[in-house]
Amino acid sequence: MPAHVTTDRPTATALTHQERQVLAAVGCGLRDDEIAAALAIREDTVAEQLARILVRLGLRDRHAAIVHAFDCGLVVPGRGPRTRPVRPAQPTQPAQPTTAVPVAAPRIRISLLGPVRAWRDERPLNLGHLRQRTVLAALALGEGRAFSHKELLDAVWGMEPPVANVVPVYVYRLRKALGVGDGQAPVIERGPRGYQLTSADVDVDVARVRQLVAGVGKAERAGEPLEAVRLCAQALELFRGEPLAGLPGPLAELERLRLTERRIALVQRKVEWQLRLGQDADAIAELFALSAAHPLNEPLAATLMRALHRNGRQVDALTVFERSRRRLADDLGVPPSRVLCQARQMILRVGA
Template structure:
């Protein structure tokens, strides 16, 4: 969860304002509790904090407060609850009315949100553990867990608890498993056994805890009890779910049977492999026992390290990166949806940047290699799966003359090569599910990050991270990093106009930053005026090989003709959410058919789907709308101006997505 900060005034009292979500929802100024009242004002406060500085719409807040049966007076009551929260938190915290809903802005100092503290400490602990520093990791993770005071979101209305509580509890459990991993590395296995037994009694289906108990028992000299723990896990999974243990838990059982060195901590393995001390031999050398040489693969074929560098000016997306990194480095065995992750969103939204930022953060957890492969899905010639498999096999050390010719044989060889490894695979720019299915490793020791303009919703067992536009604060921060503080500070109004015209699209902001840096003799206001002219906006968002229009055109060509036509006509209806019936009248179709076409646009991230009381509604990003208006004029001959054509993205955004 990124910081929900903005330009709110600083808190003037000395006492820190504590806003707590990880337990009963409460506020406390210094040592004095703030009396929030009943569940509804607590729900409003919690929902605004969880929105992380984004506008949360009236419709969404109403659903979180009253579910499917809101009272007729809900708008007035909602205003009352928001006003109460604003009054109780004091002047340092801004609870603002921002159409179509509300947002909260916190000052940079003087306010502590327990969820933010937990997530920041948990991320630092995960990084330390991946870097081989279990002592630092254990301390950070212990402090992160100490922030929790009970079941998260206590005292809120049921719809909010149902929507958010399980996600927060999963973050806590992943952090707990990491802390136990760190303690195991520090040799605290005996002390962990009672704790793990109690945790398993509470959550008997969590295989990560089962594996940690087996490891702790083995390291305590209790091999028979470790094997009994495996049998208990297998019996519970079979009785409750009808499933066998995961492949990783089965491999752990095999290691227990053979006493494999991998069961030891890294410190113990290092001590075991170090040459024993002995009396000096003639010539000053030390006597030592010779062992057979280790396999030579590390010398002859080093593990692939193919990740391109992440953008140095990466800005925002803290929450998305933390969630992805948490899933990718959680204690094995993982659930199936923790092994394959799809990062998706509209063209230019920064999918590859997020994937690379995450991959570099977790790469130490994948010692058998990290591979980045561009599938070229948005280009004129996507990489064929057979070609991709050949490249992957070459990267893991298969000689070219030993790579099978048949695609099925290549897929089998790839699965065999990755069956026992810890490999991170980044598949960039996938066109569709068929392009990636043959490339997925079958072992849950590996992980796959996929970027795609499509959500790949037919891909089995995948989780998804959908990227939306950057917030206005994040957008301003990125543009400032690209254009320079001196320029943006000297013309703040022009800088705000440029940022607003880019609509939170990282590609547009990157182009705008490059353009103003290339024209240092221009006042920023001149570029802002050109960019703010709808007839010139897309032409101005092009520099060198970067172009918003070209990126959109590539994706536009992949849409089905009826969907393209729906996009063109939607663009004539202004910046506001549009219901299918309105589009149907322009298209000459029925509302149901129009809804199908608009839903296809939303699935491909060309439109934002919103929940309205009367049914779904759809809205275009302002740059998409300008592009589609140009295609409407080119392919239909005119642009009917039904509604106003320009509006600030910052004032029309909502998190109320379907």
């Protein structure tokens, strides 16, 4: 192939090493606090570096950064970052299953990976109307971080603020709905920096997914592929449809994208291990289902093509390419991206 063909490929060469690591982590759908923990830097440093990345690469927002990370090869579909952040070595422990540490059952459960719902002692709670639920979702996604009054207004209402000062009213109603923790302290507190969800009795499904993903990483490093598949499946079971379904506001729109990307990345991670374990039928069935739900996701279609090819189904793999090409042309008026074309060329090369 002529060298000039690849000159239009997006790159990250203008970035420093740490900025490339931040961009790769953003591409994997990690939040700023997760990136800070992974790279052992401050969360505000992550935000500053992401802002510089957007300016240097001419990207409009975090969504564009996710796409760019895939396009320039910093994130490999189904495998995560090409260069993973180095984590501190863990002390050697006796061999044991890499399952999550069991904890006492929380009194309050909040589910964000679908329609927003909550339970206290397994009884469903009335969380009020959509904007009020969005306030709860913002606090739950913060995992203990305080939100100022202005931050909640911007997150829930965006450029169309409410006509009245409703945030304290919504917080008051949510406090009554959620009840109090064991120490009789409110689940939602207001401190010097704003409102925050503070009770240790609260379990949020998004946080559980993050813990399970950490368990998947441990299983992979320990050479336990079956455990990695099991933990991926356990995390995926927590998704009950579109995350934050029906919620309005800028925060809900952004988090829906991030959480959907995380689900897709989890499926791809699980499928990669299933294929290595010879569980081809299960892997391909899951990829077909997810690809049907996200027909414009090209990395996902490319993963399905490669899985079909590895299973000896070259014709089906090429059919997936043609279907994706037509859908991209009809819906977006664009040709297939490099990731899809490369998967097709690989299949044609091997079949020649």
